Amino acid sequence: MLGPFDDYYAAEGTHLRLFDKLGAHVIDHEGATGVQFAVWAPNARRVSVVGEFNRWDGRRHVMRHRQSSGVWEIFVPDLRPGTAYKYEIIGAQGQLLPLKADPFALSSESRPCTASRVASPEPFTWTDGDYLADRGMADRRRAPMSAYEVHLGSWRRGWANEFLTYDELADQLIPYVVDLGFTHIELLPITEHPLDASWGYQPTGLFAPTARFGTPDGFARFVDRAHAAGLGVILDWVPAHFPTDAHGLSLFDGTALYEHADPRRGFHPDWNTAIYNYGRTEVTAFLINSALYWMERFHLDGLRVDAVASMLYLDYSREPGEWLPNKFGGNENVEAVSFLRRMNAAAYGNQPGIATIAEESTSWPKVSAPVHEGGLGFGFKWNMGFMHDTLRYLARDPVHRKFHHDDITFGLLYAFSENFVLPLSHDEVVHGKGTILARMAGDRWQKFATLRAYYAFMWAYPGKKLLFMGQEFASWDEWSEARSLDWHLLAEADHAGIHRLLRDLNRTYREVPALYARDCEPGGFEWLVVDDAENSIFAWLRLSGGDAPPVAIISNFTPAPRENYVLPLPRAGRWREIVNTDARDYGGSGWGNLGFIEADAPGDKGRPAAARVTLPPLATLMFVYEA
Numbered sequence: 001m002l003g004p005f006d007d008y009y010a011a012e013g014t015h016l017r018l019f020d021k022l023g024a025h026v027i028d029h030e031g032a033t034g035v036q037f038a039v040w041a042p043n044a045r046r047v048s049v050v051g052e053f054n055r056w057d058g059r060r061h062v063m064r065h066r067q068s069s070g071v072w073e074i075f076v077p078d079l080r081p082g083t084a085y086k087y088e089i090i091g092a093q094g095q096l097l098p099l100k101a102d103p104f105a106l107s108s109e110s111r112p113c114t115a116s117r118v119a120s121p122e123p124f125t126w127t128d129g130d131y132l133a134d135r136g137m138a139d140r141r142r143a144p145m146s147a148y149e150v151h152l153g154s155w156r157r158g159w160a161n162e163f164l165t166y167d168e169l170a171d172q173l174i175p176y177v178v179d180l181g182f183t184h185i186e187l188l189p190i191t192e193h194p195l196d197a198s199w200g201y202q203p204t205g206l207f208a209p210t211a212r213f214g215t216p217d218g219f220a221r222f223v224d225r226a227h228a229a230g231l232g233v234i235l236d237w238v239p240a241h242f243p244t245d246a247h248g249l250s251l252f253d254g255t256a257l258y259e260h261a262d263p264r265r266g267f268h269p270d271w272n273t274a275i276y277n278y279g280r281t282e283v284t285a286f287l288i289n290s291a292l293y294w295m296e297r298f299h300l301d302g303l304r305v306d307a308v309a310s311m312l313y314l315d316y317s318r319e320p321g322e323w324l325p326n327k328f329g330g331n332e333n334v335e336a337v338s339f340l341r342r343m344n345a346a347a348y349g350n351q352p353g354i355a356t357i358a359e360e361s362t363s364w365p366k367v368s369a370p371v372h373e374g375g376l377g378f379g380f381k382w383n384m385g386f387m388h389d390t391l392r393y394l395a396r397d398p399v400h401r402k403f404h405h406d407d408i409t410f411g412l413l414y415a416f417s418e419n420f421v422l423p424l425s426h427d428e429v430v431h432g433k434g435t436i437l438a439r440m441a442g443d444r445w446q447k448f449a450t451l452r453a454y455y456a457f458m459w460a461y462p463g464k465k466l467l468f469m470g471q472e473f474a475s476w477d478e479w480s481e482a483r484s485l486d487w488h489l490l491a492e493a494d495h496a497g498i499h500r501l502l503r504d505l506n507r508t509y510r511e512v513p514a515l516y517a518r519d520c521e522p523g524g525f526e527w528l529v530v531d532d533a534e535n536s537i538f539a540w541l542r543l544s545g546g547d548a549p550p551v552a553i554i555s556n557f558t559p560a561p562r563e564n565y566v567l568p569l570p571r572a573g574r575w576r577e578i579v580n581t582d583a584r585d586y587g588g589s590g591w592g593n594l595g596f597i598e599a600d601a602p603g604d605k606g607r608p609a610a611a612r613v614t615l616p617p618l619a620t621l622m623f624v625y626e627a
Helices: 003-014 131-138 166-180 216-228 279-298 309-313 334-350 386-396 398-404 406-413 446-459 487-491 495-512
Strands: 025-027 033-039 046-053 064-066 071-077 084-090 146-150 182-187 205-209 234-238 302-305 355-358 381-382 420-424 464-470 523-533 537-542 549-558 562-569 573-580 596-599 609-616 619-626
Touching: 003 166, 003 279, 025 523, 033 609, 046 071, 046 398, 064 084, 064 216, 131 386, 146 166, 146 495, 166 182, 166 216, 166 406, 166 446, 166 562, 182 279, 205 216, 205 279, 216 234, 302 309, 309 334, 309 446, 334 355, 355 596, 381 537, 386 398, 386 446, 446 487, 446 537, 446 619, 487 495, 523 549, 549 562, 549 609, 562 596
Parallel strands: 146 182, 146 464, 182 234, 234 302, 302 355, 355 381, 381 420, 420 464
Antiparallel strands: 025 033, 033 071, 046 084, 064 071, 523 537, 537 549, 549 619, 562 609, 573 596, 573 619, 596 609
16 A cells, blocks of 8 residues: 555654544545554564454554565455554563554544544535635734634533534634634644543543544534634644653554653653654654644644744753753754654744744744744744743732832843744643732732733733633632633623733734734833832833824823823824723722823923823723824
8 A cells, every 4th residue: 555655754753644644544545445554663573453354353453564564555455444453562572562643643532532543535625715715825923813722622611511613613612702802713733642630631642632522523613613703713733742642652663663762762751651752753753744634634823832842942840950952962852842843834934814922931942933044943932931930920019019110121132033923821820820910919900900901901912812701700710620610700790801901901902013023023112110129110112014003002000190101202293092991880989081091292301292191000001093
C-alpha cells in the first residue's frame, strides 16, 4: 500500500501527508473493500492488528514489515468504518507489550475504553468556502481578535450532568459567543485523552477529536457552523509532552520511540509525562502532520501551542545535574527550536490566514517573528506579564496602588516586542487562585466596579484578547471540569451587568479601528497621562494609522470620583464617550460626562488641547474624536 517515496520522505521527516498513509483507511484493493492499516514500529519483532473481527488474536493478522522505514502494514478485507482495533506488538527481545492504540487513529473509542476506530472515508461537505477565502486575505495582526476560551465538557451540561454533543454545542455555544461579540472560540484540547481531569492536556490521540462529544463529522459540523456564523475556531494543541498510559505512545515498540530515551531529556517532572524526542525526524514529522491535519481536515483557524517554554529550555523545572546541555553547552533545546520553526513554516505555508499562538512565559526573543528573520515563526504569543502584573495590581487595596504604579506602566516597555495576545485564561481560575472577580480588592461593589474597569482597560490595551468562559459574567467559584458553569448568576443584576459590558466592549472593539488596527505596532499607542501615581489614573491614546479617528482611554483605579480632571488630548473639539464602565446598565453608579467632552486649546502637558473630565470611581472611559 505504501511506496518507496513514502518510505524515503517518512524517514527523512519531510512527509507532510502521513495521515493519508499511516493509521487505518477504508480502501478498495484488487476488487475487495476493506481497511489498510499501517504503523511505525521499527524495533518490533512482530506487529499484528487485533480487534473483535479476529477475537483480539495477534496470530491472525500479522503485518508486513517494511524494513527501509520501520513501517508495518496490512490490508484486511471486509472491515467497515467504526471497527475498533489496536496493535499487538512483540518487542525486539520477544516481550509481549500492552495493546497499543493507533498513533495516527482518526477516531477513537470513548473513555474508559481506549481502542482506536476506523474512521468513515466519506468526505465532509463543507459550506465555508467564502469564509476561508476571506480568511486567507486577512492580516490577523491588524484585524480584531477576541477569543472566548472554552472547555467543551463543562461550559454547559445536560439535565443529567451529561456531556453535550458537538451538534448540541453548535446549537447553544455558537449563538452565545456570537451574541457576546467575540471573533473566535478557543477550545481547550479536544484531541483524544483518557482522563477528564486532565482537561485534554494529556492527549493520547493527536489526530482524533475526542469521542466524548460525538464523531469526527460532528466536530466538523461544529466548525462549519461556527464559520457560517462568522466565528473562527482555534484549538489548544499539545506537542510538548504525552502521558505514559500503557495503550499510548510510551515505549511504543518496546523502546523509547517517540520519547527521548534519557530521562533527563525524556521525562517531564512537572506533569510526570514523557517528552517527545525532537531530534528524531519521524517524531517531528508525526507532530507536524498532526498540526496540518487539524487545520486541513477540520478547517481550524489556528492552533494555540501549549507549554512552549518547557520545550525551549532543557533545564525547565530541573535542578543542576538533572538536565543535559545541548551540543554547544547551553540550556536551549535546539532540536525543539528547529521543530517549532518547521511546524510554523509548514502551517503558514499550507493554510492561508491561520494563526499559531505560543503559550510562552519567558523572554525568549522573536517568538512571533518569521522564521526567515530568525524567529520561531508563531503568529502571536501570550502576554503572561500583562496578566500577572495587572492582576497583582488590582488585588491591592486602592490606597496602596499609588506605590505600585509601574505594575501597569512597565508592560508598555515591551508591549510591541512580540505580537501579543492578552490572556485571562483557565489557568487563572483554578488551583486556589480564585476567579478574576474574587481577586479584585474591596467589598462586593468595589470588586464588580474594579472588574468592569479592568475589562475595559484590557480591551483598550494593545494586543488581542482572550477570556476564559464564566468570566464574562463574573463567576465567584473556581472553575471545575466536572460541572457546568454557574449560569444562575446571570439572574443577578451585577453579574448581568458584567455580561452586558463584555458584549458592548467586543462590539466597540470590532467597530472602532483605532482599538485593533495597530495592536502589534508602537505607532498605535501614546501615553496621555502616565505619571499620576497619586490618583492611580492612567490615560492613553489608540491610533489606527489611517483615517479612522483616534480613541482616548482613561482609567481611575481608586474608589474616589474625580471632577474636572484635566485630560490632555491631541485635538481640540468634541470627543464622544463610547464606553463608561460606571454606567447604570452595567451595575455602576451612573457618574459620567453626558455622552461627550469638549477639548479646548491650549492643552496640557505639551498637548494641543485638553478637556475637563468627570471620572467615576473605579471606572474606565473611552472617547472617540468627532471631527
